[in-house]
Amino acid sequence: MLSIARIKDSRVENAWRDAEEYIHQTGGKAISRSFMLCKSAHAPTWHAHSAGRHNDLVAAAALIVLGATGINVVSPMALHDIGKVSDFVRYWQEGESCSDFQQYNGHEERSAQIAIAHGLNEESQFVIRYHAMAYRCLRNPEQIFEKCGGDKDLLIKLILAFACDAYGKGWTKAQKKQRPQIAFLIYNLCNQHGLPPVVRETAVLLTLDGQR
Numbered sequence: 001m002l003s004i005a006r007i008k009d010s011r012v013e014n015a016w017r018d019a020e021e022y023i024h025q026t027g028g029k030a031i032s033r034s035f036m037l038c039k040s041a042h043a044p045t046w047h048a049h050s051a052g053r054h055n056d057l058v059a060a061a062a063l064i065v066l067g068a069t070g071i072n073v074v075s076p077m078a079l080h081d082i083g084k085v086s087d088f089v090r091y092w093q094e095g096e097s098c099s100d101f102q103q104y105n106g107h108e109e110r111s112a113q114i115a116i117a118h119g120l121n122e123e124s125q126f127v128i129r130y131h132a133m134a135y136r137c138l139r140n141p142e143q144i145f146e147k148c149g150g151d152k153d154l155l156i157k158l159i160l161a162f163a164c165d166a167y168g169k170g171w172t173k174a175q176k177k178q179r180p181q182i183a184f185l186i187y188n189l190c191n192q193h194g195l196p197p198v199v200r201e202t203a204v205l206l207t208l209d210g211q212r
């Protein structure tokens with residue numbers, strides 16, 4: 001994984017090394033290739049890329065965010081979907097297609113637990129656990145700030161996490177509809193809470209960008 005390799009965080013490297021070892025032990029080379037490369041094997045309604053490539057693109061987006069804003073969500077974003085590995089392996093072994101996003105239910109919590117086990121802090125755990133909240137709160141965006149306990153610094157990191165995640169999804173038909181809605185939610189949240197313009201602009205641009 002190119003972006004992971006550029007991160008130089010031994011906690012992230014160790015977590016992915018453990019995940020890859022688990023994949024090799026249970027599924028071998030074919031599943032490893034599929035986790036990284038196969039488009040159809042990862043929730044194609046919402047994702048244009050494989051699970052591994054998505055995670056890597058999100059880590060790359062976090063590096064862009066760090067350069068643009070000085071705010072660091074690189075390590076949590078590099079681990080944000082590592083909890084999908086066990087789902088992927090299980091469905092592969094059971095001969096299912098691994099293509100329904102609901103098969104990955106609960107992956108946010110599993111990713112957060114893996115991050116904690118590898119030494120990431122509480123704040124990173126929070127960002128990972130709630131990285132998908134934007135999609136779930138399109139109609140109730142006020143719940144996002146409430147979840148942050150009124151902490152604006154935490155809100156900024158969560159918003160940047162939403163943007164990085166969106167960036168790594170590519171442009172499926174469903175994303176063409178949803179990503180402008182996420183960008184609008186981010187724009188409104190930033191204005192409502194008086195967040196720095198650089199956060200708003202970086203997050204909105206990333207949400208509307210990304211590889212096709």
Ligand SMILES: [Fe+2]
Nearest residue numbers: 058080081165
């Ligand atoms: Fe993701």
